[in-house]
Amino acid sequence: MIVSTEGIILKIFPYSNTSIICNVFTKEYGKLTLISKGVRKAKNPQLSILQPFHQLELTFYYNKNRTMHILKEADIINDYTHIRCNFSSILFGTTINNVINKIFEEDFPNKIIFRLCKKSLKLLDSDIKKNKVIFLFFLYHLSKQLGFMPSYKSCNTCGKKFTNDVIFSSSANSLICEQCNLHSANDLDFVIKFSTLSKIDLINITHINKIFDIDLTYENMSELFNFFIAFMKSNISPMQKVKSISEITKLYHNE
Numbered sequence: 572m573i574v575s576t577e578g579i580i581l582k583i584f585p586y587s588n589t590s591i592i593c594n595v596f597t598k599e600y601g602k603l604t605l606i607s608k609g610v611r612k613a614k615n616p617q618l619s620i621l622q623p624f625h626q627l628e629l630t631f632y633y634n635k636n637r638t639m640h641i642l643k644e645a646d647i648i649n650d651y652t653h654i655r656c657n658f659s660s661i662l663f664g665t666t667i668n669n670v671i672n673k674i675f676e677e678d679f680p681n682k683i684i685f686r687l688c689k690k691s692l693k694l695l696d697s698d699i700k701k702n703k704v705i706f707l708f709f710l711y712h713l714s715k716q717l718g719f720m721p722s723y724k725s726c727n728t729c730g731k732k733f734t735n736d737v738i739f740s741s742s743a744n745s746l747i748c749e750q751c752n753l754h755s756a757n758d759l760d761f762v763i764k765f766s767t768l769s770k771i772d773l774i775n776i777t778h779i780n781k782i783f784d785i786d787l788t789y790e791n792m793s794e795l796f797n798f799f800i801a802f803m804k805s806n807i808s809p810m811q812k813v814k815s816i817s818e819i820t821k822l823y824h825n826e
Contacts, residue, residue, distance in 0.1 A: 577685075581594040590607060601675060623664075624651045664695050687712050706796075708782050714802070717807065
């Protein structure tokens with residue numbers, strides 16, 4: 572059947588001599604694989620439309636029993652032109668696309684995560700100075716919507732409420748107090764300052780359009796990034812396959 576929905580192009584690659592295959596995250600159908608036949612022929616305007624980051628209105632032949640669907644038409648809603656004007660924005664935008672592409676299976680729609688992805692790209696397109704804040708918001712709320720939420724208010728081992736700096740325990744995949752860590756030291760563990768923990772509450776309750784009002788220091792962002800990535804890699808195994816995370820890490824660890 573022919574259907575229409577809003578979608579974001581995650582990745583494209585050539586197929587045969589004239590076609591391309593697109594991984595697309597759609598509002599109504601989740602992640603899908605679409606083939607655009609003949610799009611690489613000379614003077615075909617569709618090729619410039621089917622590019623990563625582009626938010627499109629897509630019309631295609633959908634068959635639930637198939638892994639690939641034939642694209643009929645595509646019209647641009649937003650091309651996020653400014654993302655491509657800055658290396659940092661390209662890297663963060665590409666990583667958002669890669670994360671969605673890796674962790675989602677086909678035909679599992681999630682309108683909240685679709686909206687999160689769309690709004691994150693929109694902010695990257697508009698404010699190149701706050702990319703690290705945008706990505707932290709994206710990571711936290713993605714993990715939350717997927718149902719993976721760490722306890723960040725009390726020790727996972729003894730249950731006591733945090734009042735001082737804490738340790739992320741790689742073996743327990745959770746936050747523990749310094750007293751408990753004395754008995755389980757590990758080279759992969761790292762410290763998160765108590766002042767940083769309060770920022771998680773703000774990221775949780777603040778609307779995405781207001782996230783730049785959160786006062787995050789370089790140290791806050793570095794520690795939160797380490798925590799979110801370590802926790803997600805332990806709970807969401809496809810996160811380990813997102814290669815661009817290693818390049819993003821360098822940005823959080825260099826002022």
